[in-house]
Amino acid sequence: VSSDEAMEHLLFDSGEDTKASSLCYPVKLKLEPRTRYYWTVEAGSDAGEKAVSEVQFFETGKREEAWSAKWISCSSEEKRHPYFEKKIIPVKEVAKARLYICGLGLYEVFVDEKHVGNEYLTPYSNDYNEWVQYQTYDVTEEFSSEGTLRVLLGNGWYKARFGFSAFEDRGFYGNDWKLIAELHLMYTDGSEEVIGTDETWQIRRSKISFSNVYDGEHRDDTLPDLPAEQAVLCDAPKGELTDRMSLPVTVHETFRPKELIHTPAGELVFDMGQEFTGIFKLHVNVPKGTKVHVQTGEILQHGNFYNENLRSAKSEYIYISDGTEIDLVPHFTFYGYRYVKIDGIPDLKKEDFTGLAYYSNITATGWMKTGSDLVNQLISNVRWG
Known part of the structure; x- marks a missing residue:
């Protein structure tokens, strides 16, 4: 070593x-x-x-090192999900930059408009009363010059209904968005600057008005921009901040629809060819005010779309267009699906939709193929499960 x-x-x-x-x-x-x-x-x-x-x-990571950053929050009365923002201006030439961060319930990091890293659902599912894991990002390239650090927060397992005793009107573990982050800039002359979350960070509201692991996500691009807010200090979660334990969840396979089905009920339904878990990318070009409604399911019933086996989970994505052509990708939810019903796009085409399968970066250590197609399918089902 x-x-x-x-x-x-x-x-x-x-x-x-x-x-x-x-x-x-x-x-x-x-x-x-x-x-x-x-x-x-x-x-x-x-x-x-x-x-x-x-x-x-x-x-x-930081190991036992104390955090100089503070936990910050914003008003939860406004349901539009927040971006926490801070302008970063390096004072010298940057040799190395690292971001140590945890956001509850879920978070995604951007520098200006560029997404940092390739992970989804960070900081993953935690025992929030015992430990909450943070992640580390190499942001040397992003902060070779000035830029705005932006962190988008969603509800996730922490701040939404979760489990068999789920609450419809409040978060399972907490009701407030929370963020802590430290940006360490190491300069070529050997000096270091640490920029942490505090009351100087600003809040800007996104166009996302709802997110939930079970029920999906709502985005309305016709919503007006709101004035910036100041971040406020908040209590830390009960659980202790700890180095990450979860493997990165990243996109692996992508799927194109095998068929666009016009069901007996008059629905437009994509058949992806197999069941998988993940999200999607949907190309949308519709007039302003159009509501696009995406629903996912695992099976058809009598040739029609069916997802009542999901019980109370809505498993949907709702988008209100501002008339701009866009590729939609959900941020803070995921779906287990083979069939996708889409309303609001009358000229829907197979090339408009891509399924994105994501799961933990596990390393396969063995493979097996038998002389039985049924057994081989069972092995495949275990892997995809």
Whole structure:
């Protein structure tokens, strides 16, 4: 283990250890916060074979380091989801920039209009009374010059109905949007600047008026812009901030509709060809004021769209157009679906819709194929489940 990629400044070297386990090897090394470490492994067999890995790295988060940032919030009486914003102006040439962040219920990060990272549903599902995980982003490129750091918050599991004892009128764990973030700018001269959330951050309201894991998302682009608000300090959640444990949830496969079905009930329904979990991208070009209503389901009944098996979950996306041509992608919900019913786009085409399958970045460690198509389908179903 070294502090540099050339492996010249060693921090730990086990030497050859004939009793080492091939499953794991304990490295006795005190890890510092916000530090990158490089490592290699050399392995040998009793047949005299040797293999040396390429240089790898890992980077620590804040670990036990205290946060200088403060938890901030905004009014929950206004249902339009907030962007928390801060103008960032580096004072010198930036060598490295890191963002450490947690937003409740869910959050997405932007610098100006650019989405940071490729993860969905951060900070994931937590035991909010015990621990709440934060994520780290490399934003060196984004802050090589000035820009506005923008964090969009949604309801998620924290601030919406959740579980068998779900509340329709209040959040399961809390009722307030909450955000904490620290931007660390490391300059080429060795100095460092830390910009954290506090009362100087501003709030701008998005066009999203509703989001829920079960029920979907509502967006109305005809809503007027609202005056900026000032962020306010708030209590931290009960759970302790902790380094991330959840693997990144990212888009993997994309699906195009296999068929556009005109059902006996007169509905327009896409058949995606298989069941999967994720969101979608829908191309919309309709007159101002048009309501586009997307609903998802798993099966057809008598050839018609059906999702009553989802019980009270609405599993929908509602969009009111301002007349602008746009590609819609939900932010703070997800769907398990094969069939998609769409109202409000009379000239709907298969190329207008793309299914985005997302799930945790797990590494497959084995594959199996049998002589039975049914067993092979069962194996596939397990994987997709």
